Amino acid sequence: MTAEIEVKYRVLDVDALLAALERHGIALSAPTVQDDQAYAPATWQDGDSRIGVTFARLRHQSGRCLFTTKTPVDNALACVENETEVADPGQMHRALLAMGYRPTVRVLKTRRTGKVGDWSLCLDDLSGKGAFLEVEAVTDGEHPLVQVQDQLDQWVLGLGVRLERTGATYDEVVSRSAASA
Structure with a gap:
């Protein structure tokens, strides 16, 4: 079993975050x-x-499509x-519909990535929603996923930058802002 575990934060000061990453030798x-x-x-x-x-996703990036x-x-960010x-993204879309899936939200973002040891770091500008930082680990699922999230969170807190942790996925962020508009 491959598990992706992440922690996610709303970035309150992008320049401060970029400076902290640079101090840690992390290039994006x-x-x-x-x-x-x-x-x-x-x-x-x-709400369920x-x-x-x-859940499924079709991602278009740099002329490629990933399914x-x-x-x-354990939670929405430990999967x-x-x-x-x-x-053929069109065929994959139709296959998803045939399997009983429905499109929910479209998420547009500009992403910059970096590495912290074996962890991936993503600085995302979520279209119209602000900047977010994700730190992700991929594991074989042997350790409790929440324990890995705690390790990621401790590292992020060590950056010394004001961030607002969220447990929401990007599709939840987009859905909530659409519902409140």
Whole structure:
């Protein structure tokens, strides 16, 4: 079992974060645009638990399309994940509909990435929603996923930058802002 565990923060001061990352010797990539279409099982509704429910995504980035499934284990940011490139995004969309999934939200973001040892770091500008920092670890699922999240959180707190931790996924952030508009 491959699990992706992440911690996510709203960035209150991007310049302060960039300076802290530089002090830690972390260089970020050039920005890339990601256009994600999220899918949920037709039987799942906003507000229902996500634990144990498999969600899907089609991500367009740099002329490629990635198909991803995520099944939350302990919380929405600790998931069993599967991912592969797809040659025909239209066919994959239709296949998802045929399997009983429905499109939920579209998430547009500009992402810069970096590495912290074996961890991935993402600085995202979520279109119209602000900047976010994600730190991700991929594990074999042997250790409790929440324990890994605690380790990631401790590292982020060590940066000494004002950040606002969130347990929300980007599709939840987009859905909530659309509902309040």
